[in-house]
Amino acid sequence: MAKKILITEKPSVAMEFAKVLKISGERKDGYLESENWIVTWCVGHLVTMSYPEAYDEKLKFWRLDTLPFMPKEYKYEVIANVQKQYNVIKNLLSREDVDTIYVATDSGREGEYIFRLVENQIGIKKQNRKRVWIDSQTEEEIKRGINEAKDLSEYDSLSDSAYLRAKEDYLIGINFSRLLSIIYGKRAAKELEEDRISIAVGRVMTCVLGMIVSREREIRNFVKTPYYKIIGEFGDKKSLIKAEWKVNEKSIMFDSPKLYNESGFKKEQDAKQFIVSLKNKKAVVTEVKKSKIKENAPLLFNLAEIQNECTKRFKIKPDETLEIIQELYEKKLVTYPRTDARVLSTAIAKVISKNLNGIAKGYKEEEVQGYIKKMAEEKYKTDLTKTKYVNDSKITDHYAIIPTGQGYENFDKLSDLKKQVYKVITKRFLSIFYPPAEFNKVSAKINIENEEFNVSGKVCIKQGYLEVLKDNSVKENKEEVSLDILNALKKGQEINVLNFEIKTSETNPPSRYNSGSIILAMENAGKLIEEEELREQIKGAGIGTSATRAEIIKKLERIQYIAINTKTQIITPTKKGEIIYDVVNSSMPDMLNPKLTASWEKGLDMVAKKEIKADTFMEKLENYINSKVNKLVVKW
DSSP, rough: OOEEEEESSHHHHHHHHHHHHOOOOEEEEEEEEEEEEEEEOSSSOOOEEEOOGGOOOGGOOOGGOOOOOSSSSEEEOOOGGGGGHHHHHHHHOTTTEEEEEEEEEEEEHHHHHHHHHHHHTTTTTOSEEEEEOOOOOHHHHHHHHTTTOEGGGGGGGHHHHHHHHHHHHHHHHHHHHHHHHHHHHHHHHHHHSSSSSOOOTTTTOOOOOOHHEEEEEEEEOOOEEEEEEEEEEEOOOOTTTEEEEOOOOOOOTTTOTTTTEETEEESSHHHHHHHHTTTTTEEEEEEEEEEEEEEOOOOOOOOOHHHHHHHHHHOHHHHHHHHHHHHHHTSSSSSOOSSSOOOOHHHHTTTTTHHHHHHHHHHHOHHHHHHHHHHHHHHHOOOOOTTBOOOGGOOOOOOOOOOOOOOGGGGGOHHHHHHHHHHHHHHHHHHTTTOOEEEEEEEEEEETTEEEEEEEEEEEEOGGGGTTTTGOOOOTTHHHHHHHHHOOOOOOOOOOOEEEEEEEEEEEOOOOOOOHHHHHHHHHHTOOOOOOHHHHHHHHSSSSSSSTTHHHHHHHHHTTTTEOOOOTTEEEEEEHHHHHHHEEEOOOOGGGOOHHHHHHHHHHHHHHHHOOOHHHHHHHHHHHHHHHHHHHHHHH
């Protein structure tokens, strides 16, 4: 009887598939088998690209006359410590009774690459090859993935993109690491007081190093500049209003060189003189604006956002966060972690009550049960289809990370930290069903002979979703008293001037990256954007991918180009990292440019979407490497 073989990325995942396929009995050496099915697994990557010396022994030595190195046909080899499992898969795929392959490696570019490498190395392609693409490891999702598996050829463009990504990293790493080491290695070693060093260059890694070093030098060279604001005190002692002066077109200070910015003077003496000009003059309220502001819950987590959140909350590195969420995924508790999307698909939104019901029945955490209970009592809507949380156009491979509402049989065995991370994901998910937070805001303008003083107050009147995300909610509003006072103001009313004071402010340097914020900056092409909604608007041309960013940071730390404070997760460059940065900056500065690195990533995405051909991408890459190598060799 003909058999079907299913190949996963990890043994633990294979066991879940085996349960769904009802494969019982003894586990064999590297696989499980039933009457109709064989389930086997990779252990991550089984095959890798060969080093240059595999092409020619002479290439073992780093010499200028062997550069650029760009093989016409690439060589691959089995990784030595996983040779045994590779042989298991090879033997299984060679069996005559196997007629269909189900590829169930992780549903993403890297998972695709893992299988394709194995298949190509073995050299056997069965006629029937199916791709299982799933968003979680729940039983129903695994069944759906198998039943709806598409022909593997439909993922050929994703495979092309995966191969190109590997070739790009390989060619840039080998050619430029060798080239810069030969030309600048001795000088760099001398600065570090070492005998010799090799200069490691990477398409993404070098760019991220550039971001970190540039930020550090910006902070180091920053000179604080003081400036002086004017605060007016109005009303009476019982109903005191403090308002800040701000220049306007009718002001005598409009376009004055004495101003540092629209509300500050360069010199304290000038601010004092301006105050003298305002004394003994009447103040009039010229504007009172009252408004209600509604604020919706933030979008759901993608990998970058949850990595940043966990760094802030738990002071853990992005790779640790990914490991935790990967385990939660494998234990069926959350959906696929390596996602860039922060929204749900329409199809998932239509059945989201399953997730909510599962959480209500299975997740015994008291605080979360309180939120679920309130949702039921208040009859909050669960139809998300016309909200900002559902958008098919913003989903590529996978939707946002959410709890499945399943897998609770595995929950008690989790460590406290993993339980806390799960709770963070669950609370973010529940918050989108809660009503918006509501605020009362009053702003007013007070005029003294065309000089405007501005004041505003805001108070939360309905917590809404902030009840769930109370860690991020506004603290007890200290402006509540002044809000009552502002509410009493009337346009045109004359108001007492009590006093003017000068408030000294100063410019501040930018903040250092931490291991979470650098991930966000990578996602946004080198920009550390604090404003969440703005991050969403410009997203789409990031540095690296959700699957690789944490590993890049880990590698930079491992090769001692950066240091990460274990308590704060603050990142600083090492002396070595700064020296390498200077070498790259003086020789090929575009490697440090986030826009260039993001454009390469965009090109890979375009290959995956069939918007450009793989050959076109490869030609541009080879031309780039050729021109850079030749230019540097001639210059040297």
